[in-house]
Amino acid sequence: MYMSLYITLASVFCMTLSGVPGLFFSRRGMTGQRIAMLLNLLATLLGGAALLMFVSSGSRIQTLTWPWSLPWGRFGVGLDCITALFLMPVLGISIAGSIYAMEYWKQNRHPGNGRKLRLCWGIMNAAMMMVVLARDGVLFLMAWEVMALAAFFLITTEDHDPGVHAAGWIYLIAAHIGIIALVAMVVLMRLTTGSFDLWITLHGSVPSAMAAAMFILALVGFGLKAGIMPLHVWLPGAHANAPSHVSALFSGVMLNIGIYGLLRIGETMTAPPLWWGLTLLILGAGSAVVGVIFAVCQNDYKRLLAYSSVENMGIVCMGLGLALIGRSVNRPDLIVLGLGGALFHVLNHSLFKPLLFMGAGNLLHATHTRKIDSLGGLAAKMPITAILFFTGALAICGLPGLNGFLSEWLIYLGLLRTATVPQGGTLVWISLAAGALAATGALAVAGFVKLTGSVFLGNKRSDQISHAHDPGAAMLLPMGILASGCCAMALFPDVTMPFLARAIHDWAPRATTAGGSIGALAPLLEMAIVNAVLLLAAAAIVSVLWAVRKTRAAVRRPTWSCACARTSSRMQYTGASFSRMLAQMFSWMIPNTHAELPVPRYCPQPMEIVRDVPDVVLDRGLIPCFALTRRLLARLRPLQNKPVNMYLAYMLAILLLLLLALGF
Amino acid sequence: MFENIINPLIHIGLLVAMPPLLPGVINRTKAVFAGRKGPPLLQPYYDIYKLLRKGMVISTTTTWVFQAAPVVTLAATLLAGLLVPFGPFAAPIHFTGDLILFVYLFGLARFFTTSAALDTGSSFEAMGAAREMTFACLSEAAVLLGLLVLVRLSGSVSLTPMLLAPLAHRPEAPVLLAAAGLFIVLLAENSRIPVDDPNTHLELTMIHEVMVLDNSGPLLGLIQYGSAMKLLVLSALVLHLLVPFHAGVPGVDWVLFPVELIAMAGVIGTVESFMARLQMRHVPTLLAAASLLCGFGFVLMVR
Numbered sequence: 001m002y003m004s005l006y007i008t009l010a011s012v013f014c015m016t017l018s019g020v021p022g023l024f025f026s027r028r029g030m031t032g033q034r035i036a037m038l039l040n041l042l043a044t045l046l047g048g049a050a051l052l053m054f055v056s057s058g059s060r061i062q063t064l065t066w067p068w069s070l071p072w073g074r075f076g077v078g079l080d081c082i083t084a085l086f087l088m089p090v091l092g093i094s095i096a097g098s099i100y101a102m103e104y105w106k107q108n109r110h111p112g113n114g115r116k117l118r119l120c121w122g123i124m125n126a127a128m129m130m131v132v133l134a135r136d137g138v139l140f141l142m143a144w145e146v147m148a149l150a151a152f153f154l155i156t157t158e159d160h161d162p163g164v165h166a167a168g169w170i171y172l173i174a175a176h177i178g179i180i181a182l183v184a185m186v187v188l189m190r191l192t193t194g195s196f197d198l199w200i201t202l203h204g205s206v207p208s209a210m211a212a213a214m215f216i217l218a219l220v221g222f223g224l225k226a227g228i229m230p231l232h233v234w235l236p237g238a239h240a241n242a243p244s245h246v247s248a249l250f251s252g253v254m255l256n257i258g259i260y261g262l263l264r265i266g267e268t269m270t271a272p273p274l275w276w277g278l279t280l281l282i283l284g285a286g287s288a289v290v291g292v293i294f295a296v297c298q299n300d301y302k303r304l305l306a307y308s309s310v311e312n313m314g315i316v317c318m319g320l321g322l323a324l325i326g327r328s329v330n331r332p333d334l335i336v337l338g339l340g341g342a343l344f345h346v347l348n349h350s351l352f353k354p355l356l357f358m359g360a361g362n363l364l365h366a367t368h369t370r371k372i373d374s375l376g377g378l379a380a381k382m383p384i385t386a387i388l389f390f391t392g393a394l395a396i397c398g399l400p401g402l403n404g405f406l407s408e409w410l411i412y413l414g415l416l417r418t419a420t421v422p423q424g425g426t427l428v429w430i431s432l433a434a435g436a437l438a439a440t441g442a443l444a445v446a447g448f449v450k451l452t453g454s455v456f457l458g459n460k461r462s463d464q465i466s467h468a469h470d471p472g473a474a475m476l477l478p479m480g481i482l483a484s485g486c487c488a489m490a491l492f493p494d495v496t497m498p499f500l501a502r503a504i505h506d507w508a509p510r511a512t513t514a515g516g517s518i519g520a521l522a523p524l525l526e527m528a529i530v531n532a533v534l535l536l537a538a539a540a541i542v543s544v545l546w547a548v549r550k551t552r553a554a555v556r557r558p559t560w561s562c563a564c565a566r567t568s569s570r571m572q573y574t575g576a577s578f579s580r581m582l583a584q585m586f587s588w589m590i591p592n593t594h595a596e597l598p599v600p601r602y603c604p605q606p607m608e609i610v611r612d613v614p615d616v617v618l619d620r621g622l623i624p625c626f627a628l629t630r631r632l633l634a635r636l637r638p639l640q641n642k643p644v645n646m647y648l649a650y651m652l653a654i655l656l657l658l659l660l661a662l663g664f
Numbered sequence: 665m666f667e668n669i670i671n672p673l674i675h676i677g678l679l680v681a682m683p684p685l686l687p688g689v690i691n692r693t694k695a696v697f698a699g700r701k702g703p704p705l706l707q708p709y710y711d712i713y714k715l716l717r718k719g720m721v722i723s724t725t726t727t728w729v730f731q732a733a734p735v736v737t738l739a740a741t742l743l744a745g746l747l748v749p750f751g752p753f754a755a756p757i758h759f760t761g762d763l764i765l766f767v768y769l770f771g772l773a774r775f776f777t778t779s780a781a782l783d784t785g786s787s788f789e790a791m792g793a794a795r796e797m798t799f800a801c802l803s804e805a806a807v808l809l810g811l812l813v814l815v816r817l818s819g820s821v822s823l824t825p826m827l828l829a830p831l832a833h834r835p836e837a838p839v840l841l842a843a844a845g846l847f848i849v850l851l852a853e854n855s856r857i858p859v860d861d862p863n864t865h866l867e868l869t870m871i872h873e874v875m876v877l878d879n880s881g882p883l884l885g886l887i888q889y890g891s892a893m894k895l896l897v898l899s900a901l902v903l904h905l906l907v908p909f910h911a912g913v914p915g916v917d918w919v920l921f922p923v924e925l926i927a928m929a930g931v932i933g934t935v936e937s938f939m940a941r942l943q944m945r946h947v948p949t950l951l952a953a954a955s956l957l958c959g960f961g962f963v964l965m966v967r
Contacts, residue, residue, distance in 0.1 A: 376785075377725070377785070379727045379729070380727060386727075390729075394772075394775065397771065397775065398768065398771075399768060399771055399772045399775060400740075400765055400768050400769055400772055401772065405765075405768060408764075409761055409764050409765070412761065412764045413760070413761045413764070413821060416761075416812070416815050416821045417821065419812055419815045419816045419962075420815060420816065420819045420820070420821070422819075428816075428966045429966070431812060431815070431816075432809075432812070432959075432962070434808055434812060435805050435808050435809045435812070435955075435959070436805075437808075438767065438804050438805050438807070438808035439801060439804065439805040441768065441771060441804065442771065442800055442801040442804035442805070443801050445771050445774060445775050445797070445800075446797040446798070446800075446801060448775075449774075449775055449778045449779055449782070449793070449797060452779065453778070453779050453782030453783070453790075453793075454782065456727075457726075457727065457729060457779060457782045457783040457785070458725060458782055458783060458784070458785035458790075459725055459785040521760075522760065522761060523759040523760050523761065526757075526759040527759075527761075527765070530743070530765065533743075534739075534743075534772075537736075537739050538732075538736070541732050541735050541736065542728065542732070545728050545731055545732065554719070554720040554721065554722045554881075555719065555720065555721045555722070556721075556722055556723075556724050557721050557722075557723065557724065558723060558724055558725070559723040559724075559725050559726075559784045559785055559786045559878055560723075560786065560877060560878055561786065562788070569785065571787055572785050572786075572787060572790065573782070573787045573790030573791060573793075573794065577790070577791075577794065578782070578790060578793070578794045578797075579794070580794070581794055581795065581798040582797075582798050582801065585798065585948060
């Protein structure tokens, strides 16, 4: 009966242990890594089989509860379509990353930290699976904490680097603020429902202040994990400093877990107040627009990709907000399009973002630099990486032909439908968010043209990349699979849609019975045909170019350089110059500091220019704030550093105070 | 039944054959205002034909992106042209949500055009690409807000019913505001004065033309043909807002539509004759104004 749930748990078990055998093998041998990869593969196959069984069985939800000896809660897990949908990226990206690491993070090249990395990799994946499976508050919080800690150790893999260290600490603090919020949320749930059972529908009798408090706590806790502006502070540093396959896992899977939580908290109210959805929609739109503006201005390609994750999670939140609004005002079409688009975008983002981060790993592997402006012309040296990266970039920009467009299109359709409400009112204004989404799309194109153009096209900008070349099959294979996944999702949306429809049905049973289905609201077949035409046209163009590459009559000459006899590749437009106009346009938002030394008038000397794009929330908001707090609290320092008898005196004083307070 | 075959065929015929005429008309208009005789109306056809027969010089720096870009751009523009209704006739392809596809197809074209410019490794071309990208970010939001006005007034989310909504349903002010906004976008997206001057010789001040400096022969021909087609497609879109009157007789309407397009080209030529190109730093203000016009139109619809 509960076969698929048992197999899923077996998969979790297998995943947890995947890194353990490696601890007993040599630091310099590859055996441990092979075993870890095979165990991860086994876990993925088990999980995949379980999910297939679950989907084909047609059952709505399977739950299991076992008592345990802890004073609170019990081991309660459940598998429904939403859980299954969030399990898929964990299973897929974990094995893709494991295979990628076989070459990218070889044990014999990284004897110091390879074993730790793989141990935490397995535990992190298992913990994420448990988070989405958990149906008990205590189990959920435990899994969440394990996930947060494992992620910390993954970020700080190269802990000898001070930058990595700082990023790791910022992450750890942010993650624990999130956990505090989630503990409070679970406690409130316990107070209202009387049990630790998670995600059960609250009754109408729950005071609205209580529900509001729960929603806000969930928004902080899950928003921190999903990287919603302004809670994204940990995200760019963590993604940039972790090894690239870990960044791929974070961006493609861990951020989804935050979205999962927001989805579940929305499920707890049959008709949540309108401001829930509006808050999520506005936060999502802000996150999308501001995130992509930050992305455009970055000079570090991994940070650029990280900010692009902030943007994409913003887009998902817009869809989610729309679905919540649909729940509040009882509009099934908004629920179906908003939630369908959000879930579809989550799946799509789990395909193209890991693809891009792995591409970034290839670049880092080949060039040892994260600066966009040190690269250039790599398409000639790394042709396969270039094609795969281009596919990912086109998909993430939401351009027609690939999968990113389909999910953004569903969210657009939902937003535009609010403009057709006959009477005025709040609902009509929501459609203005479509304008924000359009601006986001255009800016994303700018960001990714900057990235791909400066890295892969043009001339090389430094000599250190002369020897760059494509990596081997172990790194290219997972990328190829992810890229073909992007094409397949665009060509055959009908395969994913029934699955999404069931998840939507789980989330809002009333909506789908009221006649709303994705197929009826959005002509996916037409879009799939358009995608097929575009992809076929692209294939035709590429094959024609390939066929005539030898015979073509074109004359090859250097680029026209305005009759300047000797140009150097340093004279090219850099990525920073490409985004300069946009950066200036948004300079009120982004303090783009570049310390230019004054130009000496007569004797030219070697010059240096320092460009830095600080994060406005972290570097201009939080860090100065913390520094100020620290300065103010320093006044209390004389109270510290006293002999032990002083501390005993403090204790006595506090005890007396407490007794006095209780006595009166 | 007969109309279902004939109308799309005429649509495709116009879309394929007519584009180069519009730049010809614009150039002739400008020449008349300047007191010159001007080139023949069909000069753009001759130019494209000449270019298609010529050999090519391709930069050694470039990759496949450079050669694929003009083809992808043309294909995307062609597909976008099939989504816009011409005159009172439904577009050959129309389905719910095609307006998003319409907007994003231009994004696809832009991705490849600007990538090709970066592919040459030349600062000039990259400069043009950066400008094109910056202004497009502003104009894309304006286009979507303009279309939002039409979504609101027609109650549908497909270009054909949106643009062919009956006259009685159209309040004048919002439609005119949206039309003004979209007209500004039309000028900007097709690199016309006051945003860009296609005739200038100073690469430093150009946007679109500077991006294609290194293209030659057939590739340049495709680019010129593609940009003429973009002009036609966006003009056809704006015409629905400015001149929503139709004769009601298919034969007359099919003659009327090309005439309207030519008149539109004349208007663009007139604007070009009477205006100077804006300073580059003022262009964002103009495009922001376009967004605001469309947004204001939407506010008037909701009130």
